[in-house]
Amino acid sequence: MPQSAETVLDYARLFREPEYQEMFARKKAEFECGHPDQKVVQIGEWTKSWEYREKNLARQALSINPVKACQPLGAVFAAAGFEGTLSFVHGSQGCVAYYRSHLSRHFKEPCSAVSSSMTEDAAVFGGLNNMIDGLANAYALYAPKMIAVSTTCMAEVIGDDLQAFITNAKVKGSVPQDFDVPYAHTPAFVGSHVDGYDVMVKGILENFWKDREHVHTDRINIIPGFDGFCVGNIRELKRMLGLMGVKATVLADTSDQFDTPSDGEFRMFAGGTKLEDVRAALNAKATLSLQEYCTRKTLEYVEGKGQQVKAFHYPLGVSATDEFLMEVARLAGKGIPEQLRLERGRLVDAIADSQSYLHGKRYAIFGDPDFVYAMARFVLETGGEPVHCLATNGNKAWEEQMHTLLASSPYGKGCNVWAGKDLWHLRSFLFTEKVDLMIGSSYGKYLERDTGTPLIRLTFPIFDRHHHHRFPIMGYQGGLSVLVKILDRIFETLDAESSETGTTDYAFDLTR
Numbered sequence: 001m002p003q004s005a006e007t008v009l010d011y012a013r014l015f016r017e018p019e020y021q022e023m024f025a026r027k028k029a030e031f032e033c034g035h036p037d038q039k040v041v042q043i044g045e046w047t048k049s050w051e052y053r054e055k056n057l058a059r060q061a062l063s064i065n066p067v068k069a070c071q072p073l074g075a076v077f078a079a080a081g082f083e084g085t086l087s088f089v090h091g092s093q094g095c096v097a098y099y100r101s102h103l104s105r106h107f108k109e110p111c112s113a114v115s116s117s118m119t120e121d122a123a124v125f126g127g128l129n130n131m132i133d134g135l136a137n138a139y140a141l142y143a144p145k146m147i148a149v150s151t152t153c154m155a156e157v158i159g160d161d162l163q164a165f166i167t168n169a170k171v172k173g174s175v176p177q178d179f180d181v182p183y184a185h186t187p188a189f190v191g192s193h194v195d196g197y198d199v200m201v202k203g204i205l206e207n208f209w210k211d212r213e214h215v216h217t218d219r220i221n222i223i224p225g226f227d228g229f230c231v232g233n234i235r236e237l238k239r240m241l242g243l244m245g246v247k248a249t250v251l252a253d254t255s256d257q258f259d260t261p262s263d264g265e266f267r268m269f270a271g272g273t274k275l276e277d278v279r280a281a282l283n284a285k286a287t288l289s290l291q292e293y294c295t296r297k298t299l300e301y302v303e304g305k306g307q308q309v310k311a312f313h314y315p316l317g318v319s320a321t322d323e324f325l326m327e328v329a330r331l332a333g334k335g336i337p338e339q340l341r342l343e344r345g346r347l348v349d350a351i352a353d354s355q356s357y358l359h360g361k362r363y364a365i366f367g368d369p370d371f372v373y374a375m376a377r378f379v380l381e382t383g384g385e386p387v388h389c390l391a392t393n394g395n396k397a398w399e400e401q402m403h404t405l406l407a408s409s410p411y412g413k414g415c416n417v418w419a420g421k422d423l424w425h426l427r428s429f430l431f432t433e434k435v436d437l438m439i440g441s442s443y444g445k446y447l448e449r450d451t452g453t454p455l456i457r458l459t460f461p462i463f464d465r466h467h468h469h470r471f472p473i474m475g476y477q478g479g480l481s482v483l484v485k486i487l488d489r490i491f492e493t494l495d496a497e498s499s500e501t502g503t504t505d506y507a508f509d510l511t512r
């Protein structure tokens with residue numbers, strides 16, 4: 001065997017050795033019962049056609065690689081943004097392992113969450129005992145300041161009532177009567193992680209705001225929404241607010257929880273919105289959401305409490321950041337500081353400098369509704385054409401917002417908006433209506449290999465590249481960072497296409 005103590009091969013190289021290649025070929029021949037290679041190639045080619053695209057679009061009862069996660073994952077992410085808060089997911093243990101691993105693989109940080117470990121007996125008789133024991137264990141073992149409860153499919157299918165269960169658990173002494181245990185039902189068979197985020201933030205606000213009246217102050221609340229770039233983005237948000245001299249409470253501040261230092265101390269809980277600030281946030285004059293589709297129910301609740309509310313679509317780039325900052329300035333009665341004006345001008349300058357490469361580039365964009373909206377808006381600002389905009393968890397309202405956005409620019413003409421479609425649909429679109437670049441998550445790498453469309457990783461989850469989330473993509477500075485990522489990919493592609501010695505290298509230029 002090629003593997004030995006002297007030569008330890010990484011699996012990527014090891015499996016190319018003859019012994020493994022022979023084993024793979026034998027397994028394929030003996031166990032896979034596959035079709036002849038020629039037939040596989042023939043069908044593969046057919047799946048690139050318009051005929052197959054029509055059949056693919058007619059598909060109804062099956063999703064293939066949907067661009068979304070389930071509700072409780074969003075709830076676990078939201079809960080991580082509050083001081084000393086432990087996520088407790090009522091339901092099956094395997095589901096919670098998935099949320100933890102999904103978040104850890106993206107942030108390269110540990111993600112703590114516990115489950116009530118429901119199994120067959122709880123599925124038949126209900127999970128009350130699991131809740132009673134689970135809350136007691138979680139409280140005793142991990143000493144959180146708050147336990148935020150959400151649910152998996154299993155608990156929702158049998159109809160477990162969280163409010164009654166938590167009340168019962170408190171009566172049984174699992175946690176003190178006055179201990180904060182906000183909750184949110186997060187049925188995973190409807191909606192997506194953005195809805196889970198929404199109901200968990202709402203649940204936490206309700207926990208602290210119930211039976212209290214709004215007393216007006218000049219503070220502002222900001223809810224960032226589900227964001228794989230939260231570490232860089234929330235810090236950038238605070239920097240901009242600091243420059244403006246605006247006092248704001250970031251509700252669900254996940255920036256420290258997913259970026260703990262290596263200094264010999266394990267922090268199960270790091271940073272997060274202080275619980276006293278959540279309580280005080282009731283009295284803010286306004287709550288702004290950076291992502292409409294992550295906060296629809298939350299903002300409805302906040303408005304009902306007497307605050308002004310406004311939602312944005314992941315403000316990045318020039319006009320979206322302008323809009324956000326102007327609203328903050330209006331609410332806070334502040335001006336836009338010179339520093340931010342300069343940053344804006346520099347972003348505009350950078351876009352202008354690279355115009356000859358950006359103009360007319362065609363894009364496919366996939367991800368959550370607000371992210372896709374934001375990227376399409378920025379692409380239009382650069383003179384690019386967002387040809388395919390896809391959000392599996394998008395709805396009719398989002399489609400209409402997208403069409404309005406696209407109609408606002410000559411570069412948006414003829415662009416497609418795909419709500420409810422998945423990455424197998426996108427594969428058909430990329431073969432039949434080609435684009436120059438694709439913006440999305442790591443899941444796009446299979447489409448990149450299949451269709452040859454260069455991928456720019458700019459949204460959750462990014463598993464196969466490291467540390468991108470530590471840098472902002474919101475605001476003017478974030479826009480600059482996105483611009484550089486786009487341009488790098490354009491230049492890398494251009495270099496790769498013009499590197500054949502003596503044939504295409506007349507364009508393998510040092511200066512671009």
Ligand code: SF4
Pocket residue numbers: 070071072095098151152153154188189
């Ligand atoms: S969809 Fe349901 S079963 Fe699957 S991970 Fe989410 S909660 Fe668990």
